[in-house]
Amino acid sequence: MKRTLTCIALLALMVVSCKKKDDNEDNTSTPDPYATQKTELKTTYANLAFAVYDDALLTAQDLKDALYAFVDNPNATTHNAAKQAWLDAREVYGQSEIFRFVDGPIDNPSDGPEGLINAWPMDEAYVDYVVGSPNAGIINDPVTYPAINAATIISTNEFGSEENISSGYHAIEFLLWGQDLDASGAGARSYTDYLTVGGTNSNQDRRGQYLKVLGDILVLALQQVRDEWDPNGIGNYRQTFLATESSITLRRMFNSMRVLSGIELAGERIFVAYENSNQEDEHSCFSDNTHRDIYLNALAISNLYKGTYTRVSGTVVSGYSLEDFVAEVNATKNTELLTRFQTTEDLIGLMYTPFDQAIVLPAERPKVLDVVTSLQTEQTVILSIAEEFGITF
Amino acid sequence: MRLLIFSAGFLFLISSCKKNPVIEEFDPATDPAAGSCTVYDQTSYAFSYQVNGLTSNESLQFYVGNSFFNQNWVEAPSSTEARDGLGPLFNAKSCAGCHFRDGRGMPIMNEGLLFRLGTPDNNFSGAISDILFGGQLQDQAISGVPHEGQMTIQYAEITGYYPDGGSYTLRVPTYSIGNQQFGALGSTTRISPRVGQQMIGLGLLEQIPDARLLALADPFDGNGDGISGRVNYVSDLLTQGISIGRFGWKANVPTLYQQVAGAFNGDIGITSSLFLNENHTAGQTACNGLPNGGTPEISDEDLASVVLYSRVLAVPAQRNANTHDVMQGKQLFKQLNCTGCHIPTHVTGSGGNIQALKNVRIHPYTDLLLHDMGGALADGLPNFKASGSEWRTPPLWGLGLIQTVNGHTFLLHDGRARSIEEAILWHGGEAERSKNKFKELSKKEREQVLRFLESL
Numbered sequence: 028m029k030r031t032l033t034c035i036a037l038l039a040l041m042v043v044s045c046k047k048k049d050d051n052e053d054n055t056s057t058p059d060p061y062a063t064q065k066t067e068l069k070t071t072y073a074n075l076a077f078a079v080y081d082d083a084l085l086t087a088q089d090l091k092d093a094l095y096a097f098v099d100n101p102n103a104t105t106h107n108a109a110k111q112a113w114l115d116a117r118e119v120y121g122q123s124e125i126f127r128f129v130d131g132p133i134d135n136p137s138d139g140p141e142g143l144i145n146a147w148p149m150d151e152a153y154v155d156y157v158v159g160s161p162n163a164g165i166i167n168d169p170v171t172y173p174a175i176n177a178a179t180i181i182s183t184n185e186f187g188s189e190e191n192i193s194s195g196y197h198a199i200e201f202l203l204w205g206q207d208l209d210a211s212g213a214g215a216r217s218y219t220d221y222l223t224v225g226g227t228n229s230n231q232d233r234r235g236q237y238l239k240v241l242g243d244i245l246v247l248a249l250q251q252v253r254d255e256w257d258p259n260g261i262g263n264y265r266q267t268f269l270a271t272e273s274s275i276t277l278r279r280m281f282n283s284m285r286v287l288s289g290i291e292l293a294g295e296r297i298f299v300a301y302e303n304s305n306q307e308d309e310h311s312c313f314s315d316n317t318h319r320d321i322y323l324n325a326l327a328i329s330n331l332y333k334g335t336y337t338r339v340s341g342t343v344v345s346g347y348s349l350e351d352f353v354a355e356v357n358a359t360k361n362t363e364l365l366t367r368f369q370t371t372e373d374l375i376g377l378m379y380t381p382f383d384q385a386i387v388l389p390a391e392r393p394k395v396l397d398v399v400t401s402l403q404t405e406q407t408v409i410l411s412i413a414e415e416f417g418i419t420f
Numbered sequence: 421m422r423l424l425i426f427s428a429g430f431l432f433l434i435s436s437c438k439k440n441p442v443i444e445e446f447d448p449a450t451d452p453a454a455g456s457c458t459v460y461d462q463t464s465y466a467f468s469y470q471v472n473g474l475t476s477n478e479s480l481q482f483y484v485g486n487s488f489f490n491q492n493w494v495e496a497p498s499s500t501e502a503r504d505g506l507g508p509l510f511n512a513k514s515c516a517g518c519h520f521r522d523g524r525g526m527p528i529m530n531e532g533l534l535f536r537l538g539t540p541d542n543n544f545s546g547a548i549s550d551i552l553f554g555g556q557l558q559d560q561a562i563s564g565v566p567h568e569g570q571m572t573i574q575y576a577e578i579t580g581y582y583p584d585g586g587s588y589t590l591r592v593p594t595y596s597i598g599n600q601q602f603g604a605l606g607s608t609t610r611i612s613p614r615v616g617q618q619m620i621g622l623g624l625l626e627q628i629p630d631a632r633l634l635a636l637a638d639p640f641d642g643n644g645d646g647i648s649g650r651v652n653y654v655s656d657l658l659t660q661g662i663s664i665g666r667f668g669w670k671a672n673v674p675t676l677y678q679q680v681a682g683a684f685n686g687d688i689g690i691t692s693s694l695f696l697n698e699n700h701t702a703g704q705t706a707c708n709g710l711p712n713g714g715t716p717e718i719s720d721e722d723l724a725s726v727v728l729y730s731r732v733l734a735v736p737a738q739r740n741a742n743t744h745d746v747m748q749g750k751q752l753f754k755q756l757n758c759t760g761c762h763i764p765t766h767v768t769g770s771g772g773n774i775q776a777l778k779n780v781r782i783h784p785y786t787d788l789l790l791h792d793m794g795g796a797l798a799d800g801l802p803n804f805k806a807s808g809s810e811w812r813t814p815p816l817w818g819l820g821l822i823q824t825v826n827g828h829t830f831l832l833h834d835g836r837a838r839s840i841e842e843a844i845l846w847h848g849g850e851a852e853r854s855k856n857k858f859k860e861l862s863k864k865e866r867e868q869v870l871r872f873l874e875s876l
Binding site: 128129130134135136137148150152153159160186191282290293294295298299302303305307308399403419420 | 459460461463464465469476479480481482483484486487491492494495497498502503513530824825827
C-alpha cells in the first residue's frame with residue numbers, strides 16, 4: 028500500500044515537472060531584452076583587459092631592464108631604481124586583478140601564469156636566507172639546484188605547497204627589499220648582497236642570476252596574457268571571449284567583482300592580517316607597499332564597473348559599462364554601488380601606512396576593520412545587482 | 421510522444437520503487453547538491469568557496485582558517501612565531517600541500533600522498549603502528565634530522581575485458597620504502613598509501629545524525645542485497661569516549677576537529693591541545709630534545725579557525741544535470757545499485773554551532789559506512805572496527821570537478837585509478853555485483869554512467 032502511494036506521489040511529481048519543463052521552454056524562447064547591452068559589455072571588458080595587461084607588460088619590461096642594470100652594476104642608485112621600477116609595475120598590476128577568478132588567460136588551470144606572476148604569501152626561506160637561517164633557500168642550495176634558470180624556478184614554484192613561491196612580483200620584492208624586520212620601515216636588504224666581490228651574505232652571483240631570471244619570467248608570463256587579449260591576435264582568447272554567450276560573460280564580470288571585493292580583499296588580504304596582527308599576512312610585506320595593493324585592487328573593481336581604465340600614458344580607455352547598464356535596470360542600486368566605491372576608497376585612504384603598523388597600533392586597527400566592513404558591504408551590493416539579472420553564486 | 425516518454429518513466433518508477441525504496445528522486449535544479457550550501461562556480465576555484473549564510477564573524481574567520489590552511493609552517497625557532505614548529509618529521513609544510521586549492525592529492529611524492537603504516541593485528545582499539553616508524557611514513561624532516569624514508573611506487577598494467585569485447589587496463593601498485601634512515605621497518609608492517617581528499621561539504625557530512633547512519637547500517641546483510649554497511653566506532657579524543665567514525669578512508673576519525681588536529685600532528689608535525697606529543701617514536705632518538713614552536717605549537721584559537729574553515733567549504737552544484745546522458749546515467753547508477761552504498765540524499769541535523777549547516781538537504785552520494793571492497797583493494801590494516809578489506813564509502817559530490825581544480829582524475833584511497841571508469845572497475849567485495857552489472861552494460865550505457873558521475 029505504502030509503495031503504491033509513493034509511486035502515485037512520484038507520478039504526480041512527474042506531472043508537475045513535465046509542466047515545469049514547458050514553462051522553461053517558453054522562457055528560453057523569449058529573446059533577452061538586454062542582448063545588445065550585454066554584447067557591448069563584452070567589448071568593453073576585452074578592451075580594458077588588453078589595455079591593463081599591455082601596461083603591465085610594458086612596466087614589467089622596464090622592471091626587467093632595471094633588475095639587469097642593478098645586478099650588472101650593484102650600487103645604491105641602481106638598487107633604488109630597481110625598487111622604483113617594481114613599485115611602478117605594481118601600480119598597473121594591481122588594477123589588472125579584476126580579470127582573475129574566471130579561468131581566463133591569467134589564471135585558467137591549464138596554462139594561466141598567475142602563480143608565476145603574483146603568488147603570495149611567500150615562505151621567503153624557500154628562496155633565500157632569512158634571519159637565523161643563513162643557508163636557507165634555493166639560492167643557497169647549489170647542490171640541489173646547480174643551475175639558476177627559468178626551468179629551475181618555474182619547476183620549483185608552488186611545488187609541494189601553495190606557499191612555496193619561487194617567482195613573481197613578491198619573489199622580486201623579497202630579493203630587492205629583504206625581510207621587513209623594522210617596525211618603522213620596509214625591508215632593508217643592502218645592494219651589497221649582490222656584490223660578487225666583498226659582498227654580504229653568500230651566493231651573491233646566484234642571487235643576481237636569480238633576480239634576472241625572475242625578470243625574464245615575469246615578462247614572458249605577462250606577454251602571454253597580453254597576447255591572449257590582443258585585438259590584433261588571431262585565434263586568441265579575446266576572440267573566444269567575444270564569441271561566448273553574453274549571459275556567461277556577464278556572470279564572469281560579477282563573479283570577479285564579488286570575489287575581489289568580499290573574498291580576496293576583505294577576507295584574505297586584509298582581515299587575516301588584521302586578525303593575526305602579523306605582517307607575514309600582508310600582501311607586499313617586504314616593501315611595505317600593501318596599502319597601494321589594497322587601493323589598486325579596490326580601484327580595479329570600480330574600473331570594471333565604470334568601464335574605464337587610465338593607461339600609464341594617460342590615455343583613457345572606456346566604453347559601454349556595467350554602470351550604464353545597471354542605471355537602466357535599477358538606478359537606485361547603481362547609485363548605491365557608486366557611493367559604496369567612494370566610501371571604500373575614502374576608508375582605504377584613512378588607514379595608517381605602512382599597513383603592517385595599521386594592523387598593530389591599537390588606535391589604528393579599527394580603521395582597518397572599517398575597510399573590511401565596507402568591502403563586505405560592497406560585495407553584498409554587487410551580489411544584489413547580479414541577482415537583478417538572475418545571477419546567483 | 422510526450423505521453424510515451426511519460427509512460428515509460430512511470431513503468432521505470434514502479435520497478436525502481438520495488439528495488440530501492442530508500443532512494444528518493446530529486447531534481448538538482450530545485451534541490452541542489454547541498455541546499456543553501458551549494459555554490460555554482462565551475463572554475464578551478466570551485467572547491468574554495470565558503471557556504472552561504474554564515475554570520476559575518478564566521479565568514480571572516482573562514483579566511484583566517486584559510487591562511488593557516490595554505491601557509492607554510494617553518495622550523496622553530498623563528499620570527500614567524502604563529503607558524504613555527506614544523507616537524508621534526510613531516511609530510512608537508514601546509515595543509516594545502518596535500519589539498520591543493522582544497523582539492524585532491526595525486527599519488528606522487530610531494531603532491532598529496534602519504535604512506536600509512538601498521539601491522540595486520542587487530543585489537544579493535546585503533547590501528548597498530550610500526551614500533552619504530554609510527555603510524556605513517558614521514559618522508560621529510562627539518563634540517564639536521566634524518567627523514568624516515570622514501571615512498572616508492574611501481575605499477576604493473578593488467579588488461580581486462582568487458583563482455584562486449586571492449587578492453588580496459590588497470591595499474592596494480594606495489595609499494596615499498598627506500599632509504600630507511602632510522603632503521604628497518606617491522607617485518608609484519610604493511611604500507612597503505614593515502615591521497616589527500618577534497619575538502620568540500622565536510623561540515624555537512626559531520627552533521628548527518630548518528631541515527632541516520634545507524635539506520636542505514638546493515639552489518640549482517642539482513643536484506644540480502646550483498647551489501648553490509650557497518651558503522652565504525654572509534655576513539656573520540658574530545659569526549660574521551662567512543663563515537664561513530666565518519667572521516668578518513670576507514671571512517672576512523674569521529675570529528676573534523678580531531679581530523680584536522682590529527683593531520684597537523686601526523687602530517688606537519690604540529691602539536692595541539694589534542695595531540696600534545698610530537699609525531700615521532702621513542703626509538704627515533706634524533707628527534708629528541710629539539711626546539712619546538714611552543715606548547716602546543718598551534719593555539720586552540722588558530723586550530724579552531726582551521727576547523728571552521730574545513731567545516732564550511734561549500735559544495736559545487738551538479739553540472740549538466742538535465743542533459744539526456746546524465747539523466748540516463750543517473751538512472752543506471754541506481755539500477756546497478758551503486759546507490760546501495762553511495763546513498764544520494766541525507767538531511768543534516770540541528771546540532772553544532774554553525775547555523776548555516778543545520779537542517780540542510782544534501783546529496784553527497786555516501787553512507788559514511790564501512791564496506792568490504794574485496795581483496796584487490798584491501799590494505800590488510802584494520803582500524804577500530806574496520807577490517808583490512810573495509811573502506812568507507814567516499815562521497816561523490818564534486819567528483820567531476822577534480823580535473824578542473826587539480827588537473828587530474830586519480831581516484832581511490834591510493835590514487836591507483838586514473839579515471840572514474842578505472843575506479844569503478846576496482847570495486848570488489850560488496851560492490852562486486854554492481855561492478856559486474858556495470859561491465860555488462862553497453863558501451864553507450866557505460867558512458868552515460870560516467871557522464872553522470874562527471875556531472876557531480
